[in-house]
Amino acid sequence: xxxxxxxxxxxxxxxxxxxxxxxxxxxxxxxxxxxxxxxxxxxxxxxxxxxxxxxxxxxxxxxxxxxxxxxxxxxxxxxxxxxxxxxxxxxxxxxxxxxxxxxxxxxxxxxxxxxxxxxxxxxxxxxxxxxxxxxxxxxxxxxxxxxxxxxxxxxxxxxxxxxxxxxxxxxxxxxxxxxxxxxxxxxxxxxxxxxxxxxxxxxxxxxxxxxxxxxxxxxxxxxxxxxxxxxxxxxxxxxxxxxxxxxxxxxxxxxxxxxxxxxxxxxxx
Numbered sequence: 001x002x003x004x005x006x007x008x009x010x011x012x013x014x015x016x017x018x019x020x021x022x023x024x025x026x027x028x029x030x031x032x033x034x035x036x037x038x039x040x041x042x043x044x045x046x047x048x049x050x051x052x053x054x055x056x057x058x059x060x061x062x063x064x065x066x067x068x069x070x071x072x073x074x075x076x077x078x079x080x081x082x083x084x085x086x087x088x089x090x091x092x093x094x095x096x097x098x099x100x101x102x103x104x105x106x107x108x109x110x111x112x113x114x115x116x117x118x119x120x121x122x123x124x125x126x127x128x129x130x131x132x133x134x135x136x137x138x139x140x141x142x143x144x145x146x147x148x149x150x151x152x153x154x155x156x157x158x159x160x161x162x163x164x165x166x167x168x169x170x171x172x173x174x175x176x177x178x179x180x181x182x183x184x185x186x187x188x189x190x191x192x193x194x195x196x197x198x199x200x201x202x203x204x205x206x207x208x209x210x211x212x213x214x215x216x217x218x219x220x221x222x223x224x225x226x227x228x229x230x231x232x233x234x235x236x237x238x239x240x241x242x243x244x245x246x247x248x249x250x251x252x253x254x255x256x257x258x259x260x261x262x263x264x265x266x267x268x269x
Contacts, residue, residue, distance in 0.1 A: 004042075006070075007063070011092045013085045016072035018063050018093065023049055025059035030101035030135045030265070034062035035090070035110030037141075037248075038185040039157075041069030043173050048250050048258075055262045058103070063093065068181050069174060076180060078188040080197060083109060087116040091131065099132040103265055107250060108220065109185070111142035112199060119202030136209040136268045138261055141218055141247050144228055145198040146189075153220040153247075154189045161186070203232035210237045211264040213257060215245025238264055 001024045006017040021042045025031070032052060034045060041064040049060040065086060067074035079085070090113060094102065104114040118137055143150065160166045161182055171178040188194055210233060212226055223241065230237050240260050245252045 007093065007096060009089060009092045009096065011085075011089050013088060014066055014074060016066060018066070018072070018089075019070040020061060020063040021045075021049065022061045023053050023059060025053050026057045027059075029056075029058045030103050031059040031061055031097075031099050032056075032103050032105050032138075033090075033094070033114075034060060035086075035104070035106035035113055036062070036064070036068070037108035037110055038189075039170060039181060040064075040107065040110070041071075041173050041181075043069060046251075048254065051254065051258055052261065055258050056265060058265070061097065065089070067177060067184050073177055073180060074184065076184050076187075077191075078184050080188065080191060080193050082188060083113050083199070084116055086113045087120065090114070090117050091120075091128070094131055095128070097132075101135050102132045103136050103138060104134055105138040105140070105261070106142070107140040108143065108247065111139040112144065115139065115142060115144065115206065116199050116202050118208065119199075119205030121205070134208050136211070136265060137206070138264070139210060139212045139229070140250055140257075141214050141221060142212065142225060142229070143221055144200050144203065144225055146195055147222055147224070149222055150220050151190065151195075154186055156219070158186050158190070200228060200232060203229060204234055206233040207235045209235055209264070209268045211240070211261065212237065213240045213242070213249050213260065215242050215247065215249050215252065217245060218247045220247050 004021045042062050053060050064071040106114040174181040226239050242249050242253045250257050
């Protein structure tokens with residue numbers, strides 16, 4: 001079954017409706033939970049969820065975070081710890097979905113958010129019986145700390161938003177809150193307080209298998225992000241670096257990415 005709608009969540013930081021798209025798959029297998037990048041939403045995954053289901057047979061659930069797509073607006077400006085807050089929203093959402101097992105798959109900011117969640121005490125120590133078991137993580141171009149190249153890429157995005165048709169292209173997906181979506185992301189990354197942001201402390205709490213995928217021409221991060229992941233996590237880590245590929249391997253190398261994900265998840269289940 002393929003259905004779209006809204007789910008209401010209540011967290012300590014914000015309550016409201018989140019837009020979702022759920023393609024149900026084999027009920028005896030884990031479900032992929034997709035978290036989008038800093039300018040993404042449900043619709044910007046495009047055909048990726050359907051192709052992932054076709055390859056694996058497993059269900060795929062994606063949602064737009066507050067302030068994106070058709071979800072409720074978020075309070076601005078975002079705080080430097082906004083990804084930690086999003087990890088709490090994810091926890092609340094997973095409780096409500098009542099799934100037995102999940103594979104968390106995130107791109108860019110989404111990969112950072114699931115790393116915070118997966119490395120938290122609640123998941124590591126199994127403190128919440130209502131949460132599903134996380135069978136594995138798939139991280140696409142994650143950020144664990146801020147690099148100069150990250151900030152350069154975000155400054156470039158600001159210039160493009162102000163001088164090209166980027167705003168109009170994003171408006172197709174975010175509608176009336178396109179400015180909130182863009183500036184909410186861009187402003188916090190360029191906040192001087194964000195320069196020292198890091199989530200490396202969460203990495204040693206990650207014990208489940210991890211697949212990390214990145215392009216060698218990623219305009220928002222270097223291979224050092226992957227090296228830190230391998231050095232600090234306590235579970236098995238598989239890394240793939242794609243040649244002549246930028247920040248969105250799931251778009252630029254879609255078939256290869258889906259094949260790599262399929263191989264990874266079949267090995268861990």
